[in-house]
Amino acid sequence: MTQSFSSYFMSFWSAAELHANAIIFLNLTGAMLLGFVVGYERSYHGRAAGMRTYGLVCMASAALVVISGYPDFWFGSRALYPVNLDPSRTIQGIVTGIGFLGAGVIMREGFTISGLTTAASLWASSAIGVMVGVGFYAAAILLAFLSAACMIWVSRLEAWLPSRPAVAITMQFRRGFLPTEDAMRKMALARGYEIATGTLNISCKDGRTEWRFVAVGLSRKLATRISELSVELNAFEGVEFYQIAHARN
DSSP, X not given: OHHHHHHHHHGGGSHHHHHHXXXXXXXXXXXXXXXXXXXXXXXXXXXXXOHHHHHHHHHHHHHHHHHTTOXXXXXXXXXXXXXXXXXXXXXXXXXXXXXXHHHHHOEEETTEEEOHHHHHHHHHHHHHHHHHHXXXXXXXXXXXXXXXXXXXXXXXXXXHSOOOOEEEEEEEEOTTOOOOHHHHHHHHHHTTEEEOTTOOEEEEETTEEEEEEEEEESOTTTSOOHHHHHHHHHTSTTEEEEEEEEOOO
């Protein structure tokens, strides 16, 4: 009985088993480091998901894939039944799980949506882990650095290219004051904006009318800065309350 237990225990520490564990260890370490590369940009900019989150996602994805490549070593090579695995199903499960994690970091407030870049980069981090797990190390390294470069430098490219800034505006008017759409559009146009089609939302409570809409700049140079818009709205007739914010998505 003692010999049987000893042989069973030692089967987990056989040369072949240790060799497989060493390969898995290197895969997990590499995946974690590549996750750190992608997550550093998010951490640097103060996002909720930082290096730890990305390292864990990438490492866990690699772990789930790489262990499916060594079914013969499961349970100390003493599985009662043959283990037949389809790695594609494991990858499918990872993608589904990361989808739920990504949904948790996406936030919407009015016309502003935040967290999309974080969710997309978490998905990329899981893909990096999968590639490490299946052995595409060079491709995984390239994807990690491309993802990091995309998050660091593409925003600068966007700032350099011509663009039309968007501003989310909420205006509440005093009781009994009824603004007209033509007047609002002319006011926006005079300041380098046009009200985006399909964004106008009008509500009324206790006799006070509230307008919500997104104003899109005709160009970056023509669009008035929101600090200047704030000063003008303070003096705008009939406005009792207003809120201005960049319409990010």
